[in-house]
Amino acid sequence: MDTMTIREALHRASSFLREYGREERVGELLLEFYTGLEGPALHLEGDRPLSSEEQHSFMEAVRTHALTGKPYQHITGEAHFYGRHFTVTPDVLIPRQETEELMDLVRSCAGTGERIADIGTGSGVLAVTLALETEAEVSATDISPAALEIARQNSERLRAEVRFFEGSFLTPLEGEHVDILVSNPPYISWREKEELDTTVRDYDPELALFAEEDGLAAYAAMCRELKERLQKPRLAAFEIGHTQGEAVARLLGEALPGYRLHVHKDLNGKDRFVTACH
CATH class of the missing domain: 1.10.8 (Helicase, Ruva Protein; domain 3)
Known part of the structure; x- marks a missing residue:
């Protein structure tokens, strides 16, 4: 050659x-x-x-x-997120640019010494970046042991202090004080699978992509758990599919009555995040 x-x-x-x-x-x-x-x-x-x-x-x-x-x-074997290199494998979702906007949103709200929980952390991009970019204490959960191992590797390599917990949604944090809850959960409906680009459909883990109930199952589960918690976070911030704003806002409103709800658009003008703020 x-x-x-x-x-x-x-x-x-x-x-x-x-x-x-x-x-x-x-x-x-x-x-x-x-x-x-x-x-x-x-x-x-x-x-x-x-x-x-x-x-x-x-x-x-x-x-x-x-x-x-x-x-x-x-x-x-790596992906860029918020100006840093993160290890990624087929066990974790490849971070999207839109999630950097979720990072911006939460970063702007996080106070010194507050406790942030990243639910369904995957490769740990949100948890690690929040630990490095704020003065908050950060915890992260995931149901996948393989994903948590990648997240721990990223945390150690980038010297971020994050506590990791294995388990479903908020369950591992029962009894833990949380000021800010952030999550980019699976939100694609199974019926949309064949419409996805092959680079996503055939390579990202299904556990991180798809959810039952037309893609709303993870939000519904987290909102049920939020409703049952005695201590509520002052802010909950979810990344969503672009058609899910109204439905996710309704779920959050039922779980956190009296909170201010807002559907945020991404840089492409699509509904992409929902927040509930007290």
Whole structure:
């Protein structure tokens, strides 16, 4: 194989990905990973020849993604969230950009010494980032032991103080004081499965994607548990599917009567978060 420059490799990858209906941007993200050059630095070094190892690894990764739909995050073993690198595996949901907006929302409300609980933490991106970006004490729960192991690894590597608990929703935190509850639970209805992109449907864990009751089962379960808790959080913040705002707000309103309810839109103008604030 002839040696390619960074610019030539990007051009070839873009053409190949476009041919298979994949996002061309993935080529750039993969080349950043294999060269260690991020953002503008990659383009500034456009005339630099790739080493044989860089070139082989990059082209194989592009081919794998194009032909199978395997997410580039599973190929590299990492995902970006809020300016940091997180380890991800097929046992955890790959973090979405919209969830950074949920992070912004909760961060702006968190006070020093308050206790935040991230329910269904997955890879731990929210819990770890909140521990690093606020002065709050952070706990996280998940029903999946494999997901919790990844979350712990991310917490240790990024030196974030997070307490992790295995179990369903709020159950592991029974008797624990919680000021802010945050969750990005599974919210896709099973009937929508075939409509998903193969990069999501075939690779993200079903446990983190799908829920019964038209995608509302996780919210209903958490709201039942909230209703039963003697000590209520002052703020609950959920990420939602874009059609679920009214239904999730109703569930929260029943669980936390007297709270101010608000459905927030994401940067694309779609309903994406629901908050209940006291």
